[in-house]
Amino acid sequence: MGEFDLIRRYFTRPDHTAHGVAVGIGDDCAALVPTPGHHWLISSDMLVEGRHFLPTVDPAALGHKALAVNLSDLAACGATPRGFTLALALPRVDEAWLAGFSQGLFALADAHACPLVGGDTTQGPLNICITVFGEAPAGQMLRRNGAKPGDEIWVSGRLGDARLALEAFRGRVSSAGLDVLRPAMERPTPRVALGQALRGIATSSIDISDGLAGDLGHILAASGVGACLDLPALPRSPQLAAQPRAAQIECLLAGGDDYELVFTASPGHALPDVGLPLYRIGVIEPEPGLRVRDEAGQLLPTSWRSFDHFKS
């Protein structure tokens, strides 16, 4: 199968000229129609085999995750998704893989009315690069730099399950009863509705891709503030709560791939209900740095760093 047949069979759909898409797949460029008074928000992520996923991963889960991590960046900024491009390097044309990958990809794209509008395919070591586009009213994009001392720190959903599932998969913890956590690792849910609902409410926001400590650290650095987290307040699954304390702390603070949102808001500000639990996990302080208080009110001695693709 040639490049053009491959695109036609797996990546061109009847709806590719969706609402707001003036020109979809098949020209040198796609053309989208911006909404007046909005800014155009853009994020790009590259996923590499052996680094971000294993060769054995279910291709449908991979298609889902490749788009989910990008939608999660839009969510963190409060954007409404408008479309995405997919660039794909494949070692060979594997039709079963392509069918699964495109099914997982389009199921999530459809759920967010985010059409595939263009891209590229080529031969090479497996590499998936998605660039996603969204919109937010001018001046209402959620950013990292607005946290102020006294702001409360909130997080959505649960932390650490993706990391715990990975550790079980690696055999470093017992996998008994942990199969239920695999979707957290393989099919994360981007918090798109929450992000949009936080426009005008959150003073800062980021999605948790590299771990709470590291990603909150980006907010602290950009805002020129510090924070104190309340360890027992960090939301965790029963499966994670059943792990040894050190493992819990590691998964909660340094577990990557959560794709929850961590954000700050003025104390007492009413938060939106998008059917997702939100947890107050700490407070912004003037003093730089990240502190974590344990169940007894004592500061934890450890410092955490985020996952770094060139260091770990």
Place this chain on the structure above:
Amino acid sequence: MGEFDLIRRYFTRPDHTAHGVAVGIGDDCAALVPTPGHHWLISSDMLVEGRHFLPTVDPAALGHKALAVNLSDLAACGATPRGFTLALALPRVDEAWLAGFSQGLFALADAHACPLVGGDTTQGPLNICITVFGEAPAGQMLRRNGAKPGDEIWVSGRLGDARLALEAFRGRVSSAGLDVLRPAMERPTPRVALGQALRGIATSSIDISDGLAGDLGHILAASGVGACLDLPALPRSPQLAAQPRAAQIECLLAGGDDYELVFTASPGHALPDVGLPLYRIGVIEPEPGLRVRDEAGQLLPTSWRSFDHFKS
């Protein structure tokens, strides 16, 4: 060096919040300010080592070319560049390579006032994915589907030099005197000003990345027409004109990487002067298919197909 240091050192610049960039590198998304009444044009290309370039290529030339092939897609659509994202997988942190690559990349970006607004870096087999954004007034994007019988077919610059330089590099033709052609292969010039000047004039347009026959073939298919080309009218360098006739035909019709524009316009329509020679190379006909007439007015017997990343 970690991922964030790498981005700071080589890919963050004082001007990254340029005109029209509300938020540049350093948040989960970049934010650009669309021009009212314009559509947002997008193209994405992925370059893989061993497929699109050799490991020995000058990194500055590679940085130039990675952006040039994307700007060429904007040019083909008549778009004004607005910005781009870069996703980069690197086997290791090679500072000399990064310095050269970013220098070549930014020199071309600056020449087109097209700032780097975001992206991703990770470890993996060398892979460069650029997604570029531009604008055109609503309804004025140049497309592939508007060619009509009787339209004249035009091409900019020269054809086949990049292919001839590649063949010389491969040792398949003598490299004597061909060093002068290397820039055509390594540092192609995207025809951005020409594309914009053709808005409202060209009835169809495409850039020549896979060879004239193949790319013009996309116009013919999308427009539901055919064409006859005039072989002696195809513009060629003295170096190509000195090659055997079969090699000339191959380079002119099936040479990839030219990045010239081929476009159609109503007969006799005045064309813009952007300081670039334009050549009338044939005519659109109602009968499907591509025909080529030689110096004696005879149809060439051969058919050509474009370069296909999964076939050749």
